[in-house]
Amino acid sequence: MREIIFDTETTGLDPRSGDRMVEIGCIEMINRVPTGAVFHAYFHPDRDMPAGAEAVHGLSIGFLSDKPRFHEKAAELLEFLGDAKLVAHNAGFDFAFLDAELAMCGLDPVCRSRMVDTVQLARVRHPGAKLSLDALCTRYGIDRSHRTRHGALLDAELLAQVYVELTGGRQIGLGLADEVEALVDSVVETVRNRVFRPARPHSASAAELAAHSAFLDTIKEPLWAT
Template identity: 60%
Template sequence: MREIIFDTETTGLSPDEGHRMVEIGCIEMVGRSLTGRTFHAYFNPEIPMPPEAEKVHGLGDAFLADKPLFAAGVDDLLEFLGEATLVAHNAGFDMRFLNAELAMVGRPAIAMNRVIDTVAMARAKFPGSPASLDALCKRFGVDRSHRVLHGALLDAELLAQVYIELTGGRQIGLGLADDSADAASGPATRPRLIPSVQRPHRLPRPFAASQEELAAHAAFLDRIKQPLWRSTR
């Protein structure tokens, strides 16, 4: 199964208000393992960057001025996405912007039934707990110390680790390359969870009742009417 974990950065909160997507970062996962393949692009939004948005991701007008328009990169993006399942955090937000950009260049929208929302997954798994990406990184011990500003590819990398934890944990596979070569080399050796330790031999301990204990037990049974312990059945 091929999945693409992705994130976007934008000029604002809603494409309906004329805001545009300025960055997208995608990470490929195949068979529940990260392959190391990524897609990352910046786009010139053709509109000024609002200061409040720039404070979030640090992408200003000067930086984006020489970046290509979305139309110039759409073919490469769609080729990378292919028919894979898409995974995003608060997926409705990212998909509204992605589909708005696709509509502006005359491409069909991507159906939401191809999309997994990790916010919904987290809320279902941990009801009542914070479901932000930062909160989930903290819950699962995902290192985000290098994250000063939001960035599409960086956030996608963090989300990939969170998604693996949400869907079963690190044992599923965090390798950045296909490990089929290792598998072909021979059967995997199951690791021992408990190391083998040579312990000194102990003689069996006697646990027979003493004569005093047997007499006390017989006296106790005499006070019980038809005790089962004396049944001959």
């Protein structure tokens, strides 16, 4: 079972408003074991770098000025991705930027059936807990002391370790890969097909408002009346 763990860095939060991908880091795993094969690239975004984004990942326009445009590396990236499942943390964000860059190259988007979101996996595994990559590294005892800023390849390396823990830990190597793959597929399919209920009305009824008013009338010299 081949999977690609990946992460991106961008100029902002929304490709629809003109934000661009400036870095991608991908790690190949076979049966939840890293093979050592990686794809890593920086991209010139053909726009400015907002100060807020640079503070997160440290990538300045000066640093990116001699880097290739996305379209120059798109074929190489797609060849590396192949038809593997694509695992990312808050995957919808990374897929949105990847699809936007592919669209600007005249290429088809990546099929969402390949998407595995570790945030969703963590939400099922640890309901109510913090779900950030840092929080999950702490939960699983994964050393992130060298992570002073966000970086696509470094974050993908950390996420690969988190993903192994989320999907069964080191016992994957004991031949449980097929069972874990079925579990991941089940969780992903459940999340994808989830029907969200509309919010319930919380307005007070006329009787409740009247009862509340009557109760207030029994309070002598209330503070809100002074």
